[in-house]
Amino acid sequence: MNRRWARIRAVQALYQVEMTGIEWKLALQSSLDDEEEADDYLYDVIPGVLEVQQAIDAQIAEQLEHWTLERVGNVDRAVMRLAVYEMQHREDIPVNVALNEAINTAKAFGGNEAGKFVNGVLSNLRNEQKWGAKSEYDSGDH
Template identity: 40%
Template sequence: MKRRTAREKALQALFQIDVSSTEPSSAIEHVLEGAATDEYLTNIVYGVVKHQTEIDGIIKANLEKWSIDRLATVDRNLLRIAVYELKFADEKVPENVVLDEAIEIAKRFGDEQSSKFVNGVLSKVKDQLS
């Protein structure tokens, strides 16, 4: 599975976990739709769940006039994936790749403002973590 696909599937799984408190293993199984398990997808989902409190703290610190609860579910979970990749992932992905991937996925799954919003927040996060 390509990394972009793994990130998109991770977004779908995290969306499901966020909305309906589904167990991570069930959410992953559901989004795979019978396909083989992907290690990168699994690492993202479990990594975000494990570090969610700290990830959400980083996101909150970089939001202006927004609370994390008011964010669209897609945007919130896409930010969580990107912050996980920037700060916690064992396999380091270049920062610009993380941002570009998040912006492209936001264009596909979010509304017309999602990509700009995700870009703005993640740019601040990147600067904070550097």
């Protein structure tokens, strides 16, 4: 499974956990197609997001103007939670890649307006936290 599909499956599982309270491994299994198998990425990010969700939610909430986190769509919340987790906890994923993938995932689920909303929130958070201030090309690890 490529990383883009894995992100979509992670968002679906995180959404199910939030909406139904189902255990994350069951949510993951129900989000996979019959021929798909979960990879290490999914076994890291889904429980990882859930473990630090309160801290992630607080960071997202700080960036919302005239909104509350509860008012944000459930899918957009799941997309942003995954992106913030990747930005903070996955050193193998450049910050800008996590941001761009979140925008694309939000667009896939909710259209261009969802992509713009997610972009605004996550870009503000990235700039505030100074994540990705150094490009992955600056490290010499091309």
